[in-house]
Amino acid sequence: MTPTTIAFDLGGTKIDICRMTKFGEILWRQSVATSDLEPGDPSFLDRAFALFAEHVCEGDDKIGLSWNAPVHEGRLTQSSLLGGRINVDLAQRLKQAFSCDVQVESDVHAMVLGEYRFGIGAAAAPILLINLGSGAGIGYHDGRLMRGNTGGAGLVCLEKRYIPEIGESLILDQLLSGRGVARVHEKLTGATLAAAEVASRASQGDDAALETFAIIARQFGAYLVTLSRLFNPRSIVLAGSVSRAAPLFLDAAKDILEREVEPACRPELVTVSALAAPACVGLA
Structure with missing residues (x-):
């Protein structure tokens, strides 16, 4: 089986979930309303990780996570989804939870990476x-x-x-x-x-x-x-x-x-x- 990447894009309205080839071809896609995970305080993160665990499968050798807030070296220091100021190492927590490569970016950084690699180029x-x-x-x-x-x-x-x-x-x-x-x-x-x-x-x-x-x-x-x-x-x-x-x-x-x-x-x-x-x- 060819290894795949599963990515989660966490926004204020919805969470986009995609399983892809390494060439950016989307094999499967689903959206979940962000409100279903009750955003607004740090406990949102536990519910988000439970969602990740529901969707990561054996064929995924990489997990990508984009967040609608600034991300520095995999770490969040502020997020409205988590209630404001926060200090959490998302990359490290993903590595501990899943035996995969991980990449964590802000949403706009992830978008421009996609555009550069697979869009206008x-x-x-x-x-x-x-x-x-x-x-x-x-x-x-x-x-x-x-x-x-x-x-x-x-x-x-x-x-x-x-x-x-x-x-x-x-x-x-x-x-x-x-x-x-x-x-x-x-x-x-x-x-x-x-x-x-x-x-x-x-x-x-x-x-x-x-x-x-x-x-x-x-x-x-x-x-x-x-x-x-x-x-x-x-x-x-x-x-x-x-x-x-x-x-x-x-x-x-x-x-x-x-x-x-x-x-x-x-x-x-x-x-x-x-x-x-x-x-x-x-x-x-």
């Missing part, structure tokens, strides 16, 4: 990946993953932006995300809708939903300008749930990028990832 590097899912974190790869001193490289998602259309300041984590789409739409209309429903209404020509994504486009365009000047990537790749609504905001954001960024800092490509489960695939 090394020829498109330097690659800047933006995860528009639960927040707007980034990963950067140019033959080597940018990690930062304590694993926190990419936390520009905590920068605050004033949104004049709704008269409110939000950090980018709260804006360029599914909850951000829902919040902007609610401030415009008073209606509480999930981001997917707002996107559906925008696709059908609803004025308030279209204005919601116009606001997202303007803010995301400004974000792209800042990131392009900071990192000067050749390629920018979008991943995460909000990237699926890219037809509603990406062209307008790219227009802002084209207009405002100096040619020396302008990326050659801005696109949406075509990878399924990029965080898991990055750990193959």
